[in-house]
Amino acid sequence: xxxxxxxxxxxxxxxxxxxxxxxxxxxxxxxEGEKGLIIVHTGAGKxxxxxxxxxxxxxxxxxxxCAVVQFxxxxxxxxxxxxxEGNFNHLCQxxxxxxxxxxxxxxxxxxxxxxxxxxxxxxxxxxxxxxxxVLLDEINIALRYDYLDIDxxxxxxxxxxxxxxxxxxxxxxAKEELIAIADLVTEMTLIxxxxxxxxxxxxxxEF
Numbered sequence: 001x002x003x004x005x006x007x008x009x010x011x012x013x014x015x016x017x018x019x020x021x022x023x024x025x026x027x028x029x030x031x032e033g034e035k036g037l038i039i040v041h042t043g044a045g046k047x048x049x050x051x052x053x054x055x056x057x058x059x060x061x062x063x064x065x066c067a068v069v070q071f072x073x074x075x076x077x078x079x080x081x082x083x084x085e086g087n088f089n090h091l092c093q094x095x096x097x098x099x100x101x102x103x104x105x106x107x108x109x110x111x112x113x114x115x116x117x118x119x120x121x122x123x124x125x126x127x128x129x130x131x132x133x134v135l136l137d138e139i140n141i142a143l144r145y146d147y148l149d150i151d152x153x154x155x156x157x158x159x160x161x162x163x164x165x166x167x168x169x170x171x172x173x174a175k176e177e178l179i180a181i182a183d184l185v186t187e188m189t190l191i192x193x194x195x196x197x198x199x200x201x202x203x204x205x206e207f
Contacts, residue, residue, distance in 0.1 A: 036132075036165040037183040038157055042140060042174035045188030046206075049073075052135045052168045053080045060088050064132040067125040071118045072098040072138035072171075078207040093131075095121050098138065115147035129162040140171025143178070150175045157181060 039055075041048040059066040068084070073096065084092050097118035118139075125134050142148045154177050161167060169178065179185050201207060 034164070035183075036161060036163055036167070038161070038181060039166060039168045040140075040174050040178060040182045040185045041168065041170045041188065042172055042179075042185070043187035043189055044172055045190040046193065047188050048170040048172070049137050051186070051188075052137060052170045055133060055166075055168055056080075056084070056092060056135050059133045060084075060091050063091060065091055065130050066133040066135070067093040067131050068095065068135045068137060069118050069122045069125065069139075070094075070096045070098055070137045071115055071142045073207075079204065093125065095125075097121060111142075111145070112147045115142040118142070119148050119153070123156060123160070126156075126161055126165060126167060129165060131165060133166040133168065135168045136170070138171040139169050140174045140178075142171075143175050144171070144173045150177050154178060154181055 041051050053068075056066055056068060070081075081094055081096060084094050095118070098114055118136075119142075122134065122136050122139075125131055139148070139153075143150050143153065157167060158181055169182075174185070195201070
């Protein structure tokens with residue numbers, strides 16, 4: 001009586017990956033269209049702005065004109081702002097319109113005025129079809145506190161955003177109306193954070 005020798009691990013792995021590749025190729029063959037996306041990064045976890053700036057750097061690497069409007073962190077000196085303004089201002093316009101978090105300014109009228117200025121600049125940049133991506137950093141915070149009208153923001157993105165322009169909106173507590181019209185929504189989940197262990201924000205990690 002003879003027994004067949006089972007294929008070794010390498011052969012089994014190759015067969016498994018070949019099947020996965022065939023399935024993936026079949027799916028990819030149906031994906032042909034391109035469009036400007038509405039992208040939302042939200043959730044309590046860290047990384048929402050970082051992910052948005054990662055996309056901006058990709059655009060810069062591809063020499064695609066892009067722009068950033070910061071709605072909250074304008075009073076901060078951040079690494080991403082220093083890098084972009086110092087090296088890539090010919091490709092990326094950068095506008096820091098905020099004056100810090102609401103608990104720092106303690107002036108609602110001032111916060112609303114700053115948010116409105118940021119939104120007017122955002123609309124101007126989005127309307128310019130030369131900008132392939134516009135990052136609206138921390139706009140969800142302005143929307144959460146009703147410093148901006150969610151219906152106006154949603155209506156503008158639906159009706160006036162050029163077809164091939166990507167718009168990225170970051171910040172926790174994204175409004176349901178925004179999530180409903182978005183093409184891509186990612187929720188960052190908080191599992192652990194060094195702040196809870198008494199460690200302050202650090203260069204290269206938070207800013």
